Amino acid sequence: MSSLLEVTDLSVTYETSNGPVTAVDHVDLTVQPGEFLGIVGESGCGKSTLLFGIAQLLTAPAAIAGGEVVFRGRNMVAMNANELAPIRWQNMSVVMQSAMNALNPVKRLRAQFADTMKAHGIRDKAQIRERSESVLDLVGIDRAHLASFPHQLSGGMRQRAMIAMALLFTPELVIMDEPTSALDVVAQRSLMLQIKELQERLGFAVVFVTHDMSLVSHFSDRLMVMYAGQEVEFGPTRQVFDTPAHPYSKGLLDAFPSIKGERKPLEGIPGAPPSLAALPAGCRFEPRCPVAFADCATVRPELYDVAGVGSRCLLQDPARRTVDPLGDAERD
Amino acid sequence: MPERSMPERSMAEKRVTAKGTADRGSALLEARDLTRTFRVGSGLRSRSLLHAVDDANFAIGSSEIVALVGESGSGKSTIARLLAQVYTPSSGEILFEGTPLRQLRSRSDVLRYRAAVPMVFQDPFSSLNPAYTVSHGIMRGLQLHRPDIAASQRRAEVARLLEAVGLAPAGQVVNRYPYELSGGQRQRIGFAQALAYRPKVILADEPVSMLDISIRIGLLNVMAALRDEQGVSLLYITHDIASARYVADRMMVMYAGRIVESGPVDDVLGDPRHPYTQLLVAAVPDPRAELTVTAEMAKGEPPKVINPRPGCRFADRCPLVQDVCRTTTPPLLELTPGIEVACHVAAADAGRGAESATAATSKTPVS
Numbered sequence: 001m002s003s004l005l006e007v008t009d010l011s012v013t014y015e016t017s018n019g020p021v022t023a024v025d026h027v028d029l030t031v032q033p034g035e036f037l038g039i040v041g042e043s044g045c046g047k048s049t050l051l052f053g054i055a056q057l058l059t060a061p062a063a064i065a066g067g068e069v070v071f072r073g074r075n076m077v078a079m080n081a082n083e084l085a086p087i088r089w090q091n092m093s094v095v096m097q098s099a100m101n102a103l104n105p106v107k108r109l110r111a112q113f114a115d116t117m118k119a120h121g122i123r124d125k126a127q128i129r130e131r132s133e134s135v136l137d138l139v140g141i142d143r144a145h146l147a148s149f150p151h152q153l154s155g156g157m158r159q160r161a162m163i164a165m166a167l168l169f170t171p172e173l174v175i176m177d178e179p180t181s182a183l184d185v186v187a188q189r190s191l192m193l194q195i196k197e198l199q200e201r202l203g204f205a206v207v208f209v210t211h212d213m214s215l216v217s218h219f220s221d222r223l224m225v226m227y228a229g230q231e232v233e234f235g236p237t238r239q240v241f242d243t244p245a246h247p248y249s250k251g252l253l254d255a256f257p258s259i260k261g262e263r264k265p266l267e268g269i270p271g272a273p274p275s276l277a278a279l280p281a282g283c284r285f286e287p288r289c290p291v292a293f294a295d296c297a298t299v300r301p302e303l304y305d306v307a308g309v310g311s312r313c314l315l316q317d318p319a320r321r322t323v324d325p326l327g328d329a330e331r332d
Numbered sequence: 333m334p335e336r337s338m339p340e341r342s343m344a345e346k347r348v349t350a351k352g353t354a355d356r357g358s359a360l361l362e363a364r365d366l367t368r369t370f371r372v373g374s375g376l377r378s379r380s381l382l383h384a385v386d387d388a389n390f391a392i393g394s395s396e397i398v399a400l401v402g403e404s405g406s407g408k409s410t411i412a413r414l415l416a417q418v419y420t421p422s423s424g425e426i427l428f429e430g431t432p433l434r435q436l437r438s439r440s441d442v443l444r445y446r447a448a449v450p451m452v453f454q455d456p457f458s459s460l461n462p463a464y465t466v467s468h469g470i471m472r473g474l475q476l477h478r479p480d481i482a483a484s485q486r487r488a489e490v491a492r493l494l495e496a497v498g499l500a501p502a503g504q505v506v507n508r509y510p511y512e513l514s515g516g517q518r519q520r521i522g523f524a525q526a527l528a529y530r531p532k533v534i535l536a537d538e539p540v541s542m543l544d545i546s547i548r549i550g551l552l553n554v555m556a557a558l559r560d561e562q563g564v565s566l567l568y569i570t571h572d573i574a575s576a577r578y579v580a581d582r583m584m585v586m587y588a589g590r591i592v593e594s595g596p597v598d599d600v601l602g603d604p605r606h607p608y609t610q611l612l613v614a615a616v617p618d619p620r621a622e623l624t625v626t627a628e629m630a631k632g633e634p635p636k637v638i639n640p641r642p643g644c645r646f647a648d649r650c651p652l653v654q655d656v657c658r659t660t661t662p663p664l665l666e667l668t669p670g671i672e673v674a675c676h677v678a679a680a681d682a683g684r685g686a687e688s689a690t691a692a693t694s695k696t697p698v699s
Contacts, residue, residue, distance in 0.1 A: 185572075185573065187633070188617075211545060255548065259577055267550075272547070
């Protein structure tokens with residue numbers, strides 16, 4: 001198998017008092033070695049839940065309801081904690097959203113780096129010190145900061161320290177959950193460039209989740225757009241940006257005011273995403289969709305292939321594009 | 333899609349009337365040499381002064397949206413809090429309709445000012461009281477600040493305010509609790525609360541940064557509508573430059589506690605004169621444009637301004653740095669009508685290098 005990560009039919013549900021709510025609904029994705037995959041969507045669309053599902057970090061009331069996460073040829077969903085432990089951090093690491101909360105505020109960076117290595121059986125002090133210093137060098141933080149507490153670092157430095165920790169064992173896959181959302185534009189841009197440069201140098205693959213579609217536009221190889229727990233568009237980044245094949249992706253792109261050119265009035269996307277507990281019967285975007293037609297309210301679209309891009313929109317249904325739109329309804 | 337009137341207006345006629353800070357006659361809210369320092373450090377002898385805002389001079393006129401942009405920690409929110417009288421200035425002063433704020437002594441004067449200059453906060457999830465319905469906060473504002481509205485009329489006024497911020501029909505939200513509303517709806521409630529005071533200037537501190545992209549535009553359109561239909565001015569504090577360009581008439585750029593450039597939005601962004609503004613503009617992610625900024629350019633961080641020495645605070649990151657930048661603080665000079673820049677190099681380009689390099693030695697000039 002050539003793929004580094006293969007997620008098939010993954011569903012994650014949250015147990016609620018009103019029964020289970022499906023936050024990630026039959027998602028498929030693959031990541032090739034060294035690839036940069038961007039996942040974008042608004043809050044509540046399931047993107048973070050998907051990441052946690054991939055990394056096997058879900059805790060109750062969330063649980064994987066079905067599907068496989070095959071990483072390096074082994075299904076992680078079926079593994080227990082003891083089997084997962086050696087994979088975590090060594091082969092797959094996670095960079096969390098808020099470095100201020102993810103780093104231990106009462107321990108120096110040095111101690112936190114050492115903890116991680118000790119957990120993976122590295123006891124030699126000289127080796128720990130050397131490795132800690134070299135990962136800090138990688139992300140461009142002065143070695144002296146190994147003696148610093150997290151609060152002594154700026155927001156950008158904390159986020160880079162998190163990335164340095166994730167790289168301690170040079171993993172094949174780094175999962176990042178909105179690592180730049182707490183930073184301002186200049187620091188954001190600098191961190192993105194650094195991640196990209198490290199990725200090219202060290203060859204790891206990145207799964208990068210963000211709500212800011214424009215942020216990944218220049219960095220990701222492929223882009224997945226999520227809406228209400230489903231992937232609605234998935235394809236090469238440039239193609240998704242240049243010719244969005246789903247009305248939601250198009251709406252998201254149009255919601256960004258431009259910094260150049262004419263100042264045009266924008267509308268954004270009217271309405272709000274549906275509650276996952278009360279989903280529309282047909283397409284989940286139908287209530288907000290500017291190009292919805294009658295069938296959209298009743299027929300659930302599949303992910304249709306449009307010139308190499310997957311789009312979950314009935315307008316892209318090959319059967320519908322040629323045949324009478326009132327033909328037999330396909331359901332997934 | 334429904335057409336709305338406000339952004340067009342902001343672009344055509346508003347831009348023509350956009351005022352430079354020179355036009356002080358009609359200023360609603362004005363800051364003169366506004367400075368705020370904080371004591372930092374422990375120990376009795378090692379007390380240091382952090383300069384959060386230094387010598388800020390600006391004015392906000394009527395019916396205009398002024399964007400205040402800058403990195404986190406640049407002093408944007410400190411300016412908002414100074415204007416809202418949460419902090420008192422360390423030096424300098426704030427004038428409201430020509431009257432210095434320190435002359436507001438009586439409670440009724442202070443209340444009148446607070447009603448005229450309310451704040452809208454960043455986080456719509458924690459700025460509304462979860463124990464009350466949304467009408468409660470608006471009603472409180474009416475009770476406190478609008479004696480002209482009879483108790484029996486308040487409900488109708490609440491409905492009018494909710495509709496003004498785009499929550500129509502108001503009946504659907506008026507008796508809801510905050511948890512029943514989306515982030516975008518909650519932030520609209522925040523604006524409706526501010527609007528209840530019949531404000532002159534709303535201080536909006538990152539009002540859309542917690543909202544989803546598809547919702548943000550709607551809120552920005554509400555801000556433009558408040559300006560165009562209610563005649564309210566707004567100080568829009570943000571680090572999102574593209575949104576500032578979308579909604580604002582004028583823009584002020586802050587760096588490390590100082591205003592480094594100000595002017596009409598299209599002039600500042602279309603032809604940035606300060607090297608920091610240039611970096612900021614280049615760093616904005618724009619999927620439609622090529623990647624222009626390099627890792628080398630974006631490197632570095634704004635300094636912590638503790639016990640600052642004279643000199644330009646951007647000097648260590650500046651590609652154009654010269655000797656004078658490290659010794660003399662560049663004053664904010666009006667290089668072209670309506671456009672002010674604090675940069676020795678830009679001043680020299682405009683033929684005013686000597687003025688820029690000497691002005692600061694005599695402390696800050698009152699422009």
